[in-house]
Amino acid sequence: MSGAEKLTQWLSQAQSTGTATWLARSAIALAGVVAVVLPGWQTWDQLDAVPIVGSLLLVACVLLPDSLAALVFILVVCFGWLMRAPNELSWSLVVTGIALLVVHLASAFAAQIPSYAVVDRQALRRWLLPATVALLLGPVVALAAAVVRGAGVRGSLLVTVGALAAATAVVWFASGQPLGDRED
Known part of the structure; x- marks a missing residue:
């Protein structure tokens, strides 16, 4: 297949992309820009390589959400934060x-479907509840862990792990997943 044929095929697939796919990839792009730009605006000196590598990985995240690009992007941003913040x-x-x-979350959703697939909005709605629960519980668990850590309470690691396990269980049940593989 020549380069022109590949480009034509890619453009036709992009034109037939459904709303759910565009929304997921737009969420990846917007949240990724926030994750790269916000640490760069801080008063502490960030590693210069983080925005450059992060930007390249973000493009890969949007174009190939089923690759390891999203994981590496998250690791690069976290590494940049941990090194100097x-x-x-x-x-x-x-x-x-x-x-x-x-x-x-958006990469996990977008990775489940090909870019040219037309997905019903019902699939997006089913994903939206657990994603919203995770987004709301994330800062609550982080704040609770910071309060417990600052209080000097014995067993604070156990409390933190318990809070994360409870948050994971809430997201799991919000997604409507069954507990077993049995068909009734």
Whole structure:
């Protein structure tokens, strides 16, 4: 297949892309831009490679959501934050964490379907409830972990792990997934 034929095929697939696919990829792009730009605006000195590598990985995330690009993007942004950022809880940290969570969830949704597939809005609605629950629980669990960590309570690691396990269970049940593989 020649380059012109590949380009024609790719353009025809892009034209037939459904609303759910465009929304998922737009969410990846928007949240990824927030996750790359917001740490760059902070007063601490960020590694110069993080925005460059992050931007390239973000393009790969949008074009190939079923690849490892989203995982590497999240790791690069987290690595850049951990290398130079102060170790205190701030609004920029919470917003960056939420943006990375959106990149993760939208990439997981977009990776399930080919880019040219037309998906009913019902599939998007089924994904939206667990994603919203995860987005709301993420900052709550992070804030609770910061409060417990700052209080010097014995067993704070156990409390943090328990809160994350409870949040995971809430997202699991919100998604409507069955507990077993049995067909009744």
